[in-house]
Amino acid sequence: MKKLSISVCLLLSVFLTDIAIAQSKATWIWYPGDFEIWLGNKMQNRRTERGSFFPPFWRMDSHYVLMDFHKVFDLSAPEEVMLYAEGAYNVKLDSKMLPGRPQKVTIPAGKHRLNIKVYNQEKVPAIFVQGKTVISDSTWKVTYEDKEWIDATGMVSSQSGTQWLNAGSWNFDDPQSPPSGFKLNTQPQSPAHITRAPHSLTVDFGKETFGFIKLHGLKGTGPVAIYYGESLEEAQATATCETMDQLDINQPAAKDSTMPLSKAFRYVHIQYDANVQIDSVSMLYEFLPVANRGSFRCSDEELNKIWDVAAYTLHLNTREFFIDGIKRDRWIWSGDAYQSFLMNYYLFFDSPTVSRTLLALRGKDPVSSHINTIMDYTFYWFLGIYDYYLYTGDQSFIQQFYPRMQSLIDFCLQRRNKDGMLEGQAGDWVFIDWADGLSKQGEVSFEQLLFCRSLETMALCADIVKDGKGAAQYKQLATDLRAKLFDYYWDANKQGLVHSRINGKPTSYVTRYTNMFSIFFDYLNEAQKQGVKQHVLLNDSVQQITTPYMRFYELEALCAMGEQDYVLKEMKDYWGGMLKLGATSFWEKYDPKEKGAEHYAMYGRPFGRSLCHAWGASPIYLLGKYYLGVKPTSPGYQTYSITPVLGGLQWMEGAVPTPNGDITIHCSTKQIKVKAAQGKGILYFHSKTKPVCAQGTVMDKGNNAYEMQVEQGRSYEIKYVALK
């Protein structure tokens, strides 16, 4: 899809007169959020389990079927404009309807208003407008109720009550490729190995992958069954593998045949009738074309392998949206997506996939349930917005969707109990983590903590949209809740926040969840931090975490407290442990104590576990943020900090993407090299000796700590001697 626009750009850089178009090119536009919801429905209802349709269990919303698009143009010369629409449409120029369904319109010089109104029940109403300067883009205004009535004399209403948003768009820059035709890219790939037996084939693609199986030279009459496996065991377990295709062939002449639904697998096992013949098998690899902008290399080869497999895992799960896993559920789960957002900022920095995912998750009003029905997942949605703004600086997203944020937080506020706390109500799933015996009863501290952070996010967003009253209200609510968190849950004895309150009384149960989040939310004072570190996080008698999902936050908390050496060992142990078991992508769950095929089982099914789960890819985030040490300190990397920490490595190097270019770092025990494409950064490091830098001024902050300002576009090389 992007191919065309790139070639157009190349062309235009030659023909300078057309540069105006290159800078602001026409694109298909729609009501913001509508394409995202529509595509979310399509993707999430594509899951099958052993051939049965397996849809989500929450409400799926829909696009508005009738949409008015308009923009006012002030033209110096008349302009002929081509019009394209998905749906039945009409065109008004200065409120006067043009006859029929015009495919072009000439707009006279001067100030004129162009309206296009589109109806489409099946697909998202969308338009593409292409003139010399009159083009469709996100500066157009859209509404689902234009309220343009006409009175008995023919006079048009004022439309004074109409709410307009800016149009949504993505990268549909070709009038002949409308949004409804969206497809991921594909690419033929061959298997690594095929094992043949009478009437069966076992195919190994060499690593976890995703796509459409293609049977070459298929002919004959009779049944063909394709059993997919993320493991060889799964592909061969014809009665219990999670996904399969069953065909009934009747073709006398040999023909290549591609399966209609793409699936996740490393292995496929194919069984076919004695009257059927198959020459060979290949696949069409299906993917979203996003490039790795972030990178990481270091002196530890196992860690390099971990980073590579994590990047591949995230890439496979970055599709129409950020999904949980490619075998299952292939749905958009807010808690899972939240982690993908964070990893994405250190790998692809692909903002559209973040905003698409946030919009598909949110759906529309009224709110009738928590996102994905899970209380914590509602809050991760708010946290995702907080980070999205911090990393990308995109205010317009907040301006457009602030009302949807308000209605979702209102839903939560209305469900507080008399103490102002949230408990699971009928139909609420309090998830937290897959962990044996984890209590979800009463007022779980973890939920209040996330709720508090969500209220802080609302306060931030209220400020951005200049909702002063809202900002004050959300700030007060957050402050009150944060105070309660410590009043109600802090156990001085246990040096941590306890797990829950039941009937207004704190339990004595301590878990890692609330405590580790409170560290990187910066809710703890120094003494509390140290208490939590020693008595909870580094305390083996507190229930261990067995999902990469929560290991993400556990290790982040430890990194935030400077435990990079410890975390490095943990990463090698845990993710390295999966690699030692032959993993080619990271898993939904990994318990080093399990053996053999136990690693594949979950949800009471022998192959229920996903072996390629986005939340398994967190080393990308940890290595980028806490080893290369780059993070924004104001929205969109206008300012940022670089705090390289080797954590026991001899050297490391890599790039961290920002909205307008990368920050590259090379760091050994003796030198640090830094270059940044945008913003103003501060480099923080420690040195045994006085550092030397020819390109900048290193400031001595005492206790071996140094700081240096980093200006965009310049290369810095610091000679120093790292502290242990």
Add this chain to the structure above:
Amino acid sequence: MKKLSISVCLLLSVFLTDIAIAQSKATWIWYPGDFEIWLGNKMQNRRTERGSFFPPFWRMDSHYVLMDFHKVFDLSAPEEVMLYAEGAYNVKLDSKMLPGRPQKVTIPAGKHRLNIKVYNQEKVPAIFVQGKTVISDSTWKVTYEDKEWIDATGMVSSQSGTQWLNAGSWNFDDPQSPPSGFKLNTQPQSPAHITRAPHSLTVDFGKETFGFIKLHGLKGTGPVAIYYGESLEEAQATATCETMDQLDINQPAAKDSTMPLSKAFRYVHIQYDANVQIDSVSMLYEFLPVANRGSFRCSDEELNKIWDVAAYTLHLNTREFFIDGIKRDRWIWSGDAYQSFLMNYYLFFDSPTVSRTLLALRGKDPVSSHINTIMDYTFYWFLGIYDYYLYTGDQSFIQQFYPRMQSLIDFCLQRRNKDGMLEGQAGDWVFIDWADGLSKQGEVSFEQLLFCRSLETMALCADIVKDGKGAAQYKQLATDLRAKLFDYYWDANKQGLVHSRINGKPTSYVTRYTNMFSIFFDYLNEAQKQGVKQHVLLNDSVQQITTPYMRFYELEALCAMGEQDYVLKEMKDYWGGMLKLGATSFWEKYDPKEKGAEHYAMYGRPFGRSLCHAWGASPIYLLGKYYLGVKPTSPGYQTYSITPVLGGLQWMEGAVPTPNGDITIHCSTKQIKVKAAQGKGILYFHSKTKPVCAQGTVMDKGNNAYEMQVEQGRSYEIKYVALK
């Protein structure tokens, strides 16, 4: 569509063993309201104006795309059940998913739960289930969020937070004819007269009609234009007629060609190229098959004609829904539909068209505007429910849609000003009526009156669904508002309610609207009633009403005060006036002072006026309710009253439909004959002499007033002498 089910019934009455199926036959089911919204979108986006697409200007909602249907069956024997679905689906028996997409399932004896989950973005998810006793009908439960998640051990959630409604259905009783295939019936009809000229045809179908024009023996090359006219003038006004078709023909062999869009017309004027040939023209009349159950005949032939033309007008406008007019807008307008509901109770008594229309009008939450953007139209929706319950007794409708009533009334309550009154806010259309110079400013009394009645409706419905708190709240709100109506607007001097308050001060302007509604809402005491009658309704200096829309209520108010003689003359004058001008259906607006083609103009366009407008058909309602004199006095005609009033006629007779049969009346100045198929009625009449009835006991109530109880299924004949 009904043909099949009737033949099935005939068949089954022969084979008695199958009677269980006949009594509760399988039908396509969906989420209640969803098919109605979907069909509403389809119909309302079919309008064109001179070939341009002309959609509504309010928000159009959509169906839920993912739906779970279930029912628990207790079977004495195993049963094989056929399954049909519109959309991708899966089937669960006792929570266990069956493989693939089964087209049949065998349910074992005993208690079992059958779930079918359907996804359909384009059409409404619907199912049809056909076993011996296991069938799909409105006893199935449906939800758009089943919340059936599975925990890590494979255990299924409690679904305790899931809201279930009963499935919606209509008359789709054939598994091969799913709801998305809905089409109105058609029937070929020939023109009354064709006038030929070189390269043109002018076709007269003899009366207002609706359908698809068919060109016979069309051949040649070149343009063909079809201009539609409700009047001959319109069809011939090629530059200004409201609807038209433009074809570009290129067919060497003659072929019959039917236009793709149905239209309203009496005349069509066809112009075609010299290289085109057309043999003849006919039409496919398009209609909803509803039968006239109500009837009216009397000693006045003009009145009989008025009733016939009114019945035809209503029939033409009773389609997928009750629409405003067949030429335009062909939309569902709440105020227009409300009158159709009332007329329908005296003509078709077709409840499904009422509930379909109510559901399509209401759409879904959140409420972002008044219905059709018009404040009064929101209130007519509530009034429509009040009447629907009174006439049909259908409690289930209220039980299913009470939440949508609540959110709509909440929308209104939230928009009250500090005095608790409603004023038009930005984007609100305060319509009332098409009337020159009618003020919409400030707190218009008419809006408060309708708001008050809506609150009373809410109180009634709250009682039905046993929402005690809501009932008390709505009752109090209604009582308070009713008191304010008189405090704020009653002008003792003018003997009526004034039109509005501006800046908290009543204006001195009196209009008919509020006053006439307050009569049949029974808000006035006897002295006020007489005051309003003399000083407002029968006062020519108060601005005259020129739309049949508001004449409906004006004449109803007068009838409610016993002015049937006066109203009869008005009907003959006003509706008779249209007939004298050649009307074959009744108009959107009729002003006797206008001349010639002035009658066709509106909205600043020479043929803007609709000559077949549902609100023109009100004599049906007036004659049924206030002359034949039948009305329910408790829900669903469990009890009713019959108060025949000749209003100057020598005799009249007719039938008024009820949910379970008709009430027939014959009344002359000397005898009254009554028979009722259901309920308990009371016949009220006056007589100069003591009445005689062999079949019942006539009670003397004094002052020449008599009453008699009417039992269902019995015929009564009363000899009396009518008072003048």
